[in-house]
Amino acid sequence: MKRATLQDVAERAGVSAGTVANVVRGYRHVSPKMRAHVQAVIDELGYRPNRSGRTLATGRSSMIGLAFPDLRWPYFAELAHVFARTAEERGYRLLLMETGGTADGERSVLQDREAGTVDGLVMHPQTLTAVELNELRGGVPVVFLGEGSQPVGADQTAIDNVQAARDAVAHLITVGRRRIGFLGHESGALSNTSALRLDGYRQALAAAGLPYNADLLVPRDQGDAHGAELAVNDALDRGLVVDALLCRDDPAAIGALRALQRRGVDVPGQVAVVGWDATIIGESTLPSLTSVAPDTRALAERSLDLLLERLEGYAGPGRHVTVGHRIVYRESAPGSDSVVEADRAEQLSEG
Numbered sequence: 001m002k003r004a005t006l007q008d009v010a011e012r013a014g015v016s017a018g019t020v021a022n023v024v025r026g027y028r029h030v031s032p033k034m035r036a037h038v039q040a041v042i043d044e045l046g047y048r049p050n051r052s053g054r055t056l057a058t059g060r061s062s063m064i065g066l067a068f069p070d071l072r073w074p075y076f077a078e079l080a081h082v083f084a085r086t087a088e089e090r091g092y093r094l095l096l097m098e099t100g101g102t103a104d105g106e107r108s109v110l111q112d113r114e115a116g117t118v119d120g121l122v123m124h125p126q127t128l129t130a131v132e133l134n135e136l137r138g139g140v141p142v143v144f145l146g147e148g149s150q151p152v153g154a155d156q157t158a159i160d161n162v163q164a165a166r167d168a169v170a171h172l173i174t175v176g177r178r179r180i181g182f183l184g185h186e187s188g189a190l191s192n193t194s195a196l197r198l199d200g201y202r203q204a205l206a207a208a209g210l211p212y213n214a215d216l217l218v219p220r221d222q223g224d225a226h227g228a229e230l231a232v233n234d235a236l237d238r239g240l241v242v243d244a245l246l247c248r249d250d251p252a253a254i255g256a257l258r259a260l261q262r263r264g265v266d267v268p269g270q271v272a273v274v275g276w277d278a279t280i281i282g283e284s285t286l287p288s289l290t291s292v293a294p295d296t297r298a299l300a301e302r303s304l305d306l307l308l309e310r311l312e313g314y315a316g317p318g319r320h321v322t323v324g325h326r327i328v329y330r331e332s333a334p335g336s337d338s339v340v341e342a343d344r345a346e347q348l349s350e351g
Contacts, residue, residue, distance in 0.1 A: 004045035013041040024091045064092050064307065065118035067109045069101035069126050074250060074279040076124070079296050083122070086300040090308065092119075101126045110136040120307040125149065126191070141310035143303045148192050153318040155306040159294045161193060164325045165200025166207070168246050168274050168292050171327055171335050173208045177244035177272055179216065180205070181235075184228050184252025187219035194248055197276070201246055216242060220252065228255025236263060243271055244333070250275040250282050253289055257332065272333035287331030298323035 009020045015038060022030050023038040030038075041047075066083050068076040084094045095118055099105030106128045109121070120141040125133060125148045133144070134151035143155045150156045172180050182201045185194035202212050218240070220231040228251065232240075236259070247253035253275030260267055267273055267287055275282055275291035282289030302321045329335040 004047040009041050009047050013038050062092055063095050063118045065095045065121040067097040067099055067123040069099050071098050075277040078279055082296045083300045103127045122303045141307050143307045155319050157299055157303045157321045159325045160322050161196035162200035164292045165197045166204040169201055169204030172244045179242045180244040181216040181218055181242040183218040183245045183256055184248030185219050187221050225251040225255035228252040229259045232256050232259035245273050247275050250277050250279045268333050274333045278328045290330045290333035291328050293326050293328045295324045
């Protein structure tokens with residue numbers, strides 16, 4: 001039996017081959033009615049994209065690179081999974097790469113993508129400056145993920161870290177907490193992520209008329225849960241008194257839970273704990289972990305939208321997409337969606 005082709009689908013559906021290709025790739029500008037019509041014909045004919053044929057015809061690999069600093073980090077591992085599923089829906093596969101969060105690693109990823117292995121790249125930079133990133137961007141489309149340095153004119157997707165921190169602290173204030181600490185940032189120079197989250201923390205305190213107290217900041221020397229546990233223990237030994245902790249990430253929050261529990265401190269009775277990233281491990285901690293949840297599906301969808309639009313010929317200014325976030329309320333800092341307006345919508349700007 002002859003295998004159905006993209007042209008077969010186009011003729012049966014009464015549309016152009018380009019429209020069929022856009023439906024197969026999940027291109028977001030196809031109307032729901034047209035998408036449903038074309039998909040019904042695809043299902044009827046049993047059409048499956050021929051990746052090897054498309055590669056020969058277009059010179060493209062149907063592969064997208066995804067570069068993260070450290071794939072052992074729970075947030076990046078879970079986000080990579082979402083990206084893989086979303087790319088597959090658009091007819092692409094992912095090539096996962098790890099930069100180690102180093103300048104050499106980031107340079108290597110940006111230089112290697114020119115070898116033709118991938119059609120485009122989504123990258124979470126941590127170390128290279130905006131100037132260096134711009135010099136290395138080359139001809140293959142790149143979308144930068146996260147809040148690090150970004151070249152002018154580049155496409156970027158991120159969450160609003162400042163507003164998310166404000167929302168998390170506002171929740172803690174609303175449920176009666178007044179001595180709120182900030183845990184888990186770097187003990188040396190702050191990363192962009194830490195700086196933004198700390199800024200949001202300070203803004204929320206100011207908005208509620210609460211003083212900012214540097215004694216309530218608890219940095220860690222190691223960026224994992226164990227490092228956070230050591231940091232909390234040291235802070236408690238020095239006399240730290242808090243009734244809540246906003247943590248830079250879920251590993252920091254898990255370390256805080258361990259330290260507090262070993263000291264016999266009740267969570268959330270005496271100290272409420274809020275993490276960041278709402279990774280799956282937070283469902284299984286004891287108590288389960290309240291956490292800031294970036295809209296990871298939107299991060300993947302919008303990053304790939306921007307990238308595929310570049311591949312289709314868009315040559316306009318850089319787009320900066322800020323996706324939504326919400327607070328996932330669990331046992332470590334109970335609440336409800338009515339406590340704080342924490343479900344933020346997507347925003348788009350150009351420049």
